Amino acid sequence: MGGGRKRGRTQRRHFKQGRDNVWKHNPQRPPASAAGEGGEGREGNPSWQPFATENPAFEEYYKEQQTIPKEEWDDFMSMLRKPLPATFRINASCQFFQDICSQLENDFRKSLETEVSDEHEEDAIRPLPWYPGNLAWHLNFSRMELRRNQALESFHEFLKQENEVGNITRQEAVSMVPPLFLNVQPDHHILDMCAAPGSKTFQLLEMIHQSTKPGLLPNALVVANDVDVQRCNLLIHQTKRMCTANLIVTNHEAQNFPGCNLAKFCSEMCTDESKLQRLEFDRVLCDVPCSGDGTVRKAPDMWRKWNAGMGNGLHRLQVEIAMRGMGLLNVGGRMVYSTCSMNPVENEAVVAEILRRCGDSVELLDVSNELPELARRPGLTTWKVRDRGSWFGVHEDVPCYRKDVISPSMFPSGKGSKDNRMVSSSVEVNTNVVDADMKDSTDIGEGEQETKIAIDDSNNSDNPNTEGRAKVDCESGEAKDSYKKLDSTSIRTEHSDYPLHRCMRIVPHDQNSGAFFIAVLHKLSPLNENQVVEVIKSEHGNLKDRTEKLEEDLGSGKVSSEETILHQQVVDGTNVLDGEQNGDMDNKSSKDKGSNDSKVIVNEAENGQAGTRDRRRRPQNQGRWRGxxxxxxxxxxxxxxxxxxxxxxxxxxxxxxxxxxxxxxxxxxxxxxxxxxxxxxxxxxxxxxxxxxxxxxxxxxxxxxQSSKDGSPCTFRLSSEGLPLLLPYITKQILYASAIDFQHLLQYRTIKFPDFVDAKFGEEASALLPGCCVLVLREGHQDIGSIAMDPSAIAIVCWKGKTNLCVMVSPLDGKELLERISLRFGLEVPKADGPKQEIDGSDEQPDCATETDDQECLPQSKASDMEISDVKEVE
Structure with missing residues (x-):
């Protein structure tokens, strides 16, 4: 992990696998074959029980926060208990964009009308009104219904196939919102800080390619980052469907994303102004790890796992990531901060802390005039913090032994108590060093990067022992009376002075969606580094003073060693120099030990051995990141x-x-x-x-x-991914086929030269040099000289052997292309299991199926090992 510093448990433990689809894999759910209409599945399996879509702590928490008006509460909870409708987005830069739109409007939209089951929904399938260009579509079916309803089978197959080839992306509707508020332009450098699983990154790539003329590369750039190497593989798999030359995928902690400033590494500045001298970004997408309670409709297991401690444990990390993003942002640039959580501690509190640290250098934008058809609610200006079963409205009311865990930045004012700048007068003795509200908690955050919290605690937030703990005066060591919990109706509250109403909170019952939070920030000037440093130094100074005092008291026997451990964990978890956020992270924080060392650290932390390992990083050899x-x-x-x-x-x-x-x-x-x-x-x-x-x-x-028995003059063949970019510039090894021959070649994959319908085409193919060639579809009587220059031309990579021509596209791409060709030209769509031609065994026959994702760069885990059907919409 970056910098070799210790981290809090929340920051050390990261998901190593994607979120499990609990709707699909529920062990209590009846088999698909046994679950029919009229509850037959329940009768066949008496032990089957649905997920318990309730959590009293969840309801109590959000009623107290008043995120939803009382008169809407029943509608809100009723919607949360319904499965999430499926949604998807069309890739407007794909070759068959118009064909797909036409197929949705004219075919599926009509054929699915009879399947509408929700009396509140008029259409089975409709475009989302707030998404530009009718590119995003809402289905009146959940993902489970798509899988299990026989009448939807053909449409489900269509979605899976088009998603896999990159023509559409299956993604939750509210997850599509943050990139839209970035206002991406064709020449922007964009950073996606927590990018996995990659749906938002793919959306950003769509935007920059859609704004460029077909056949040309945009000047824009997308850097997609994720902390976990295995999730980077998922990110790579998702974005490879775009076939772009404008993407870089990196593997760093988002809060420690390295700065690249040439001035700090060269004695003299480069005189060539056209060369990049400092890596900064015009747009930053900061979709941070979060508790993920806005995804309960998609991941109902969240009902069981949710508790108030999850948001508290992530707050500090969220602030660090957002501040690093703001430091990497160009002056005049825009950053979108977002979560799939409804918790104000993870949302408004983080935004307020960003504004507090950055001062006049950053403003919170009012974007109410953008996407006017998107239903949204203003952000909150007041909220409370729940800790160990108690509610607090101001940081002063937090017990002194918890002030290091419940930080001032979690509250609307962001101010601590007056005595917070000195050693606290009393400390409550507590041998349970972990927040009781975090028992058995697992953070299923969206942020395209998910953080797992799995902290064991024998107590819960309602444990009566919480009220009965003894307090010890730090000066005298004498026990005092136990403190009483503050009644939530009588606690003091405060309001934020920042215009947090400009933030957006999307709630499920407004437009039948999930929940999301979005804030749009604009950088007006370079960050006042001195101001940021003073804020951090003040916080760290308080921790240092309290640490020294605790050490003295420990030596004198006034406090227990367990309490010192608690305090040290807090100090370790906040040891980040935010003063560097406007510049480059130092060498220590930007180096990475590699995924293997990270796993060792995590394992040691989980086993309670974190303090026994020397965490100083060994210097990396230049250009040799491990793995x-x-x-x-x-x-x-x-x-x-x-x-x-x-x-x-x-x-x-x-x-x-x-x-x-x-x-x-x-x-x-x-x-x-x-x-x-x-x-x-x-x-x-x-x-x-x-x-x-x-x-x-x-x-x-x-x-x-590509090796060849016949000895091709060129040892490298063309790649299907790069062919659209290179096609207008190729003048040799190129053939032009009629629609019928093109269809036959895709259907049979290998055809001997005399067997083509067009005999002249067969002669031209046999006259080519052995090796790789390009086959272009000739539509009607098109002039051959203009076909290859047309960026919309349909072409595939083939291999010319001694006696035949063999296609070199994957079976999935070939199947999708075959269907598109057949529909466009009114040809009969061939059956899946058609006869195949005999092939001369002496010819070189490259196996098209071996053209898989490149994993040279990430040998530790392969994207191809994943179940492709599970790689679809995972946000």
Whole structure:
């Protein structure tokens, strides 16, 4: 973990797997075959019981916070107990965008009308009115209904197939909102701080490509970061469907995302103003780890796991991540802070703390005129904090032994008690060092990065012993009377002076969705670093004073060792220099031990052995992040000339400086990637500053090594992902097929030259050099010279053998393309199990199915090992 510093339990423990779909895998749910209409499944399985969609602590908490008016409470709770409708988004930059829109409007929308089951819903499927361009669609069916309703089977298959090839993305509706408020422009550098599983990152990539002319690369850049290496694999799998050269995936703690400032690493500044000298971003998406109680409709197991301590435990981490994002933001830039939680401690309190630390350098924007059809509620200006079964409205009322856990920033004013700047006069003795409100808690946060809290405690928030603990005066060591819990109706409250009503809270019953919180922040000027440092020094100074006093009292026997452990955990959990947020994180905090060491630290922390390990980081060798292959610019002139000559690539296509690989041995390179100019500039900067970015994936796979028995003149074949980018610049090894021959080739995958319908086409194919070639669909009597220059041209990669032509696209992509071709030209859609042609065994027959995701950079876990059906919408 970054910097080698100790962390609180909440920050040390991260999910290593995606969220389990408890609707799908409920062990008490009857088998699909036994669950029919009229409750047949229940009769067949008497032990089956539905999830208990209630939690008294949850209802008490949010009634007290008054996030929902009393007259709406029943509607609110009723909606939370209903399964979440399925939603998806169309990729407007995909090749078949218009075809998909037409199919939804003219085919599925009509055929699904008879399946409407909700009396409140008029349409079975409809576009979301607030999403621009009718690109997002709402279904009147839950994900479980889509899986189990036979009448929806064809539509469900359509969704799965189009999602896997990247034409649509299955994503929760409210999760689509934060990127829309970033106001992304075609030349923006964008940072997604907690990006996994990647649906929002994919949405950002759609935006930058949609704003660029087809066939051209945008000037924009997206850097998608996640703390966990395995979740980075999921992120890579999701974003590879976009086939973009404008993405970099990194693996860092978001709160310690490294700064790349050339001025700090070079004695003289680079004189070339066109070169990037400091890595800053025009837009930052800060979708932080959260308690995730806004997802109860999708993850009903949250009802059982939720408690008030989850939000309290994440607050400090959320502030750190948001402050780091603000430090990386350009002046004039916009940052969106969001969570899928309804808890004001994770929402308004964090936003208020950002404004408090940044002063006049940052403003909270009023975006009420943007997306006017989106139903939203204003943010709260007053709230309370619950700790150990008690409610507190001001930090002064928090017991002194809990003031290090319940920080002033959790309250509306953000101010601590007057004696908080000195040693507290009394400390309550408590051998239970863990918050009782965090018993058996598991944070299922969205943030595209999820944090797991699993803290054992034998007490609960209603334990009567909470009121009966003895208090010890820190000066005399004498016991005092136990304090009484404050009644929530009589506690003091305070209001925030910041315009928090400009924040947005989306509640489920307003538009049949999940819950979400969004705040849009604008950076007006460089952060006042001195002001930020003073705030942090003040907080750390208080902790230091109390630590020294506790150590003295421990030596004199006035307080217990357990209480000192509690205090030390708090100190360790807040030991972050936020004063660096406006600049670059130092070398210590930006280095990473690698995923293996991180796992060891986590395991030791869980086993109570965290203090026995030397956490000082060993310096990393430049460019050698453990477990991740380096990024190398590919400069093998012989290979590049061979590729250019074989495919006749025009000089107008820029290759120099745009080709990278992950293998430092040029003679054994398997894949070559293409990066945009914006990514190239970041890579140049990263090399100059000592490769501080831990890059797990980047670029667009454009060439791949392919061996051949017949000895092809070129050892590298074209990649299907990179073909659309390269197609307008290829002049050799290219064929133009009629719709019927194109369909037959996709259907049978290998056809001998004499067997093509167009005999002339078969002769042209046989005349090509052996090896890789491109097959372009010729529509009608199109002029061949203009087809390849058309960015909407349909083309696939093939292999020309001695006697036949073989397609080199994955079976899934081939199936989807075959259906599109058949529908567009009115051809009969072939059956799935059609006859196959005999193939000459002497020809080189590359197995198309082996063209899988590249995992050179992440050997520890493979995206291909995941069940593809579970990689869909996971937010």
């Amino acid at each position: 991740v292959d380096p990024v190398i610019f590919f400069k093998d002139e012989v290979t590049i000339r061979s590729i250019v000559s074989f495919y006749g690539i025009k000089d107008s296509f820029p290759l120099e400086g745009h080709l990278v690989t992950r293998n430092p041995d040029a003679s054994h390179v398997k894949r070559i990637y293409y990066v945009s100019k914006s990514v190239q500039d970041v890579l140049d900067l990263n090399i100059k500053v000592g490769e501080r970015l831990k890059i797990t994936s980047l670029g667009l796979k454009i060439f791949e090594r």
